[in-house]
Amino acid sequence: MERFARAWFFSLGIFILWIAKVAGTYLATHYAIAIPGPVIGMLLVFTILTMLGRIPKALAHAAAPLLNHMNLLFIPAAVGLMTLGTLLSEAGVGIAAAIILSTVTGLWVCVRLFAHASVRRKSEI
Amino acid sequence: MISATHSLVWLIITCATYGLMLRLYRRAHSPPYLHPVVTSSVLIIGVLTWQQHSYSDFKISTSLLSEGLELATVAIAVPLYRERKRLATIWRPFLIALSAATVVNLIIAFMVGWGFKLNHTSLMSVMTKSVTTPVAIGISDLIGGNASLVAVIVIATGILGAMLGPWLLQRWRIEDPVAIGLALGTLSHGVGTARAFQISPAAGAFAGLSMAICAILTSLILPSLMSALS
Numbered sequence: 225m226e227r228f229a230r231a232w233f234f235s236l237g238i239f240i241l242w243i244a245k246v247a248g249t250y251l252a253t254h255y256a257i258a259i260p261g262p263v264i265g266m267l268l269v270f271t272i273l274t275m276l277g278r279i280p281k282a283l284a285h286a287a288a289p290l291l292n293h294m295n296l297l298f299i300p301a302a303v304g305l306m307t308l309g310t311l312l313s314e315a316g317v318g319i320a321a322a323i324i325l326s327t328v329t330g331l332w333v334c335v336r337l338f339a340h341a342s343v344r345r346k347s348e349i
Numbered sequence: 350m351i352s353a354t355h356s357l358v359w360l361i362i363t364c365a366t367y368g369l370m371l372r373l374y375r376r377a378h379s380p381p382y383l384h385p386v387v388t389s390s391v392l393i394i395g396v397l398t399w400q401q402h403s404y405s406d407f408k409i410s411t412s413l414l415s416e417g418l419e420l421a422t423v424a425i426a427v428p429l430y431r432e433r434k435r436l437a438t439i440w441r442p443f444l445i446a447l448s449a450a451t452v453v454n455l456i457i458a459f460m461v462g463w464g465f466k467l468n469h470t471s472l473m474s475v476m477t478k479s480v481t482t483p484v485a486i487g488i489s490d491l492i493g494g495n496a497s498l499v500a501v502i503v504i505a506t507g508i509l510g511a512m513l514g515p516w517l518l519q520r521w522r523i524e525d526p527v528a529i530g531l532a533l534g535t536l537s538h539g540v541g542t543a544r545a546f547q548i549s550p551a552a553g554a555f556a557g558l559s560m561a562i563c564a565i566l567t568s569l570i571l572p573s574l575m576s577a578l579s
Contacts, residue, residue, distance in 0.1 A: 238420065241420045241423045241424055242420060244423045244426075245419050245420060245422075245423050248423070259484075259564070259565050259568065260422075260481070260483045260484045260487065260564065261419070262419040262420075262422035262423050262483070263422060263481075263484070263561045263564060263565065265419075265422070265423040266422055266423050266424075266425050266426045266429075266557075266561060267426070267561075268426075269423055269424075269426035269427070270426040270429055270430055273426060273427070273430040274430065274433065279427055279430060279431070283424075283427055284427060286420075286424065287424035287427040287428070290417065290420060290421040290424045291421060291424055291425070291427075291428065291543075291546055291553065292546065293367075294418070294421050294539060294540075294542065294543035294546070295367070295371075295384075295385050295386050295540070295543045296363075296364065296367040296385075296389075296414065296417075297414045297415070297417045297418035297421060298386050298418070298504060298507070298539065298540055298543075299363055299366075299367060299386060299389050299390055299393065299411070299414065300363070300407070300408055300411040300412075300414050300415055301415075301482055301500045301501075301503070301504050302386050302387075302389075302390035302501075302504045302508070303390050303393050303394055303397070303404065303407060303408075304404060304408070304497055304500050304501050304504075305390065305394065305501050305504075305505075306394045306397065306398065306404055307404050307497055308497065308498060308501055311471075311495075311498060315465075315467050315468070315471045317465065318461075318462060318465025318466070318467045318471070319462070319467065319471060319474075319475055319502065320505075321461050321465060322457075322458045322461040322462040322465070322467075322475045322478075323458070323475065323478055323502065323505060323506050323509060324509065325457055325458075325461050326453075326454045326455075326457035326458035326461065326478070326479075327454070327478075327479070327506055327509055327510055327513070327536050327537065328513065328517065329453060329454070329457050330450045330451075330453055330454035330457070330479065330535065330536045331450075331510070331513075331514055331517055331518070331532050331536050332517075332521070333446075333449055333450045333453045333454075334446050334447070334449075334450035334528075334531060334532040334535055334536065335446070335518060335521060335523050335528050335531075335532050337442075337445060337446040337449050337450070338442050338443065338445075338446035338527075338528050338531055338532075339523075339525075339528065340442075341441065341442030341445045341446060342439065342442045
C-alpha cells in the first residue's frame with residue numbers, strides 16, 4: 225500500500241514539474257525571453273511554493289530522485305564526445321587549456337569575493 | 350528508423366551502466382577520476398563503437414533522459430525553497446561574487462582561446478562553457494558556435510569543475526555550503542550542482558540557483574561582449 229502511495233505521489237510530482245516546464249517554455253517563446261524554459265519553470269515553482277508556504281508531498285517525492293541522480297541525465301550529452309574526434313585533434317589542446325584556466329580562476333574569484341563581501345556586510349550590520 | 354525495443358535496450362544499457370558506475374564510485378569513497386559521468390560515458394562510447402551504432406541513434410534512444418534533465422532543472426525550486434531564509438540574508442555578496450566570477454571566467458576563456466589561435470567557431474563554442482547545455486546551445490547560435498562542440502565543451506567544463514572544484518575548495522579552506530554551492534553552480538552548471546547535492550542539500554540548492562542566474566546573466570551579456578571584443 226505504501227509503495228503504491230509513493231509511486232502515485234512521484235507520478236503526480238513529475239506531472240506538476242512537467243506542467244511548470246511547459247509553462248516556462250511557452251513564456252520563453254511567446255514573449256521571446258532569452259532565458260530557457262526550464263529555468264523559468266523553476267522560478268514559477270519557487271514563486272508558487274512561496275505563496276503556498278509549504279512543499280506539497282508530491283513535489284518533494286518527485287524532486288528527490290531527480291536531483292540525486294542528475295548525473296545519469298548528463299550521460300547522453302557526454303557520449304557526444306565520440307563524434308568530435310577530428311575537430312578535437314586539431315583544436316583540443318587550446319580548448320582544454322581555455323576550459324581549465326578559466327574554470328579554476330573563476331572558482332577562485334567566486335569564493336574569495338563571496339567571503340570578502342560577506343565579511344564586509346557583517347561588519348556593516 | 351529505429352524500433353521502440355531497440356531504443357529501450359540503449360536506454361536500459363545507459364541506466365544500468367550508470368547504476369554500476371555509481372556503486373563503484375561510492376564504494377571507492379568518491380575519487381574524482383571515477384566520476385560516474387566520466388566512467389559511464391567512456392564505457393558507452395566503447396559499446397557504441399564496438400556495435401558500430403551511430404551517436405545520433407543513441408541520442409534519440411535516450412531522449413527520455415534529456416527530458417528528465419529539464420524536469421530536474423525545474424525541481425531545483427524545491428531545495429531552493431527550503432533555503433529561502435538563508436537566501437534572504439546573503440543575496441548581496443552572493444550576486445556580487447557570481448557576476449564577477451562569470452565575467453572573469455568569460456574573459457580568461459576568451460584570452461586563452463585567442464592565445465591558442467582557435468578558429469572563430471571553436472572560440473565562440475568555448476565561450477559558452479559554464480552555462481547549462483540548453484542555454485549554451487541557444488547562445489552559441491547567436492554568436493556563431495558549433496552545437497555539438499558546445500554540448501561536449503559544456504559537459505567537459507561541468508565534469509572538470511565537479512572533479513577539481515571540491516578538492517580546490519577544500520585546499521582553500523572553504524567550508525560554507527553557500528560558498529561551495531555558489532562556486533560549483535556558477536562555474537560548472539548542472540554537473541557541479543549534482544556534485545554539490547552530494548555534499549549537502551543546502552550546497553545543492555545554492556548551486557542550482559547559481560546555475561540559473563549564471564545562465565541568465567551570460568545570455569544577457571555574452572552576445573554584446575563578443576561584438577565588443579571582435
